[in-house]
Amino acid sequence: MAARYGALCRAHLRLEYLRANATTHDFLFGAIAELIDNARDAGATRLDIFTVDNDQLQGGFMLCFLDDGCGMNPREATHLIYFGKSSKRQSASKLIGCYGNGLKSGSMRLGKDFILLTKQEDTMTCVLFSQTFCEREGLDEVIVPIPSWSVSTRKPVLHDAAMFAVQMSIIFKYSPFTSEDELMQQFDAIYGKSGTLIIIYNLKLMLNGEPELDIKTHSADMLIAGLPDNLPEKWSLRAYTAVLYFDPRMKIFIQAKKVETRYLPYCFYRPRMYPYFTFCFKAIAQNEIEKAKKDLKLAEQAVKEAKCQLKHLEESFLHEDNEPAHLALQDALENAKRTREKLEAKQR
Ligand SMILES: Nc1ncnc2c1ncn2[C@@H]1O[C@H](COP(=O)(O)OP(=O)(O)OP(=O)(O)O)[C@@H](O)[C@H]1O
Ligand SMILES: [Mg+2]
Structure with missing residues (x-):
């Protein structure tokens, strides 16, 4: 065929x-x-x-x-x-x-x-x-x-x-x-x-x-x-x-x-994004500690100023109402405490 x-x-x-x-x-x-x-x-x-x-x-x-x-x-x-x-x-x-x-x-x-x-x-x-x-x-x-x-x-x-x-x-x-x-x-x-x-x-x-x-x-x-x-x-x-x-x-x-x-x-796999700022993690940590130290200094300065203000008011006998100055001092103290804690955490 x-x-x-x-x-x-x-x-x-x-x-x-x-x-x-x-x-x-x-x-x-x-x-x-x-x-x-x-x-x-x-x-x-x-x-x-x-x-x-x-x-x-x-x-x-x-x-x-x-x-x-x-x-x-x-x-x-x-x-x-x-x-x-x-x-x-x-x-x-x-x-x-x-x-x-x-x-x-x-x-x-x-x-x-x-x-x-x-x-x-x-x-x-x-x-x-x-x-x-x-x-x-x-x-x-x-x-x-x-x-x-x-x-x-x-x-x-x-x-x-x-x-x-x-x-x-x-x-x-x-x-x-x-x-x-x-x-x-x-x-x-x-x-x-x-x-x-x-x-x-x-x-x-x-x-x-x-x-x-x-x-x-x-x-x-x-x-x-x-x-x-x-x-x-x-x-x-x-x-x-x-x-x-x-x-x-x-x-x-x-x-x-x-x-x-x-x-x-x-x-x-599910793609994930990791923010990545620098290759030098140690330098970043150091910078953050320095910044926290500065913040603490400022907070302690604010406490000093609030104390002075209160003292001045108490001595002047001009005002019986010293409550706002007391509150300002309390705020400054709390802020200083928080800032110190932050610094300690970063130093750890
Ligand atoms: N769609 C196409 N367009 C152009 N050429 C094609 C097409 N399909 C097949 N061919 C041609 O025919 C040939 C034979 O295809 P075939 O699939 O049998 O073998 P292959 O692709 O070379 O190898 P494999 O057996 O590994 O697939 C190919 O090598 C290619 O040259
Ligand atoms: Mg083929």
């Missing part, structure tokens, strides 16, 4: 491997994270995760990832289908990916098929990675149509017209898009100068026939269907993506609503 598609790209692996590889993601959001990581590695500033209803497809909707990252040229798009091949490994920068596996294992965990559309400079490239195609055509090796177009002319980048026609016929039959116009509309959704749109369809179902992702309960979230766990990060994609990165750089939108990312270090 595979001979019919002789000139098409092959991922150099068997269908069983594709299925087995998908089981590496037990946790559904872990599979989704592979696609989010790739958008981040592509330098995207924005990633939209959204669904499009389609009753014709298993699960009833398509799961889409649209980013404004660097996109891929036709050569890079061809490389992505190979397992274990990653250009990121040579890169000196701190990218997440390195195994050349995440896109395939993650997307195949979520659904049976995906179509990837990517734009870079003057090229638009489409990759159809479809288990359904391989199964229905009886292929035991994974064959992948990868046609390309020029952005400016919208004409196919042709090396072989017959091969292009075969690729398109497979895409129209096994993708949700049945004409070149429809496919071009998907490229138009890539709003940035470059970027990538990945559409996963024929989603995996649970035993009850329902899709694993519940998109109905919350219009702005995607939940893991079934019993909710205590931790929202385990069942709400919005909560999960809010804490996915230690240093979030990319805005993530789920069903068109922005995820409010939480700064991860603040989730672990």
Whole structure:
């Protein structure tokens, strides 16, 4: 059977491997994270995760990832289908990916098929990675149509017209898009100068026939269907993506609503502010003692003055009412006592 598609790209692996590889993601959001990581590695500033209803497809909707990252040229798009091949490994920068596996294992965990559309400079490239195609055509090796177009002319980048026609016929039959116009509309959704749109369809179902992702309960979230766990990060994609990165750089939108990312270090401990005036605590303490000594001197001076005043009044016999002078003396004495106590406390 595979001979019919002789000139098409092959991922150099068997269908069983594709299925087995998908089981590496037990946790559904872990599979989704592979696609989010790739958008981040592509330098995207924005990633939209959204669904499009389609009753014709298993699960009833398509799961889409649209980013404004660097996109891929036709050569890079061809490389992505190979397992274990990653250009990121040579890169000196701190990218997440390195195994050349995440896109395939993650997307195949979520659904049976995906179509990837990517734009870079003057090229638009489409990759159809479809288990359904391989199964229905009886292929035991994974064959992948990868046609390309020029952005400016919208004409196919042709090396072989017959091969292009075969690729398109497979895409129209096994993708949700049945004409070149429809496919071009998907490229138009890539709003940035470059970027990538990945559409996963024929989603995996649970035993009850329902899709694993519940998109109905919350219009702005995607939940893991079934019993909710205590931790929202385990069942709400919005909560999960809010804490996915230690240093979030990319805005993530789920069903068109922005995820409010939480700064991860603040989730672990409560930040506290300590007023910090000087490095020299000893000098500060010394200054405070000097000031307290001066205050005490002034207070003792005030006591002396109050005593003198009272004495003067008592001697003059002019006033019988010496009460205000008594009160002033009492105040001065109390103030001196307090100031002395303060000084003693600081000296301790
Ligand atoms: N959204 C994207 N934008 C641009 N390039 C992408 C995107 N997604 C995937 N790619 C390209 O496809 C290649 C394969 O992706 P894949 O996730 O399988 O492997 P990886 O990211 O290199 O390594 P890992 O298995 O550790 O994730 C990437 O190296 C990258 O070049
Ligand atoms: Mg990756």
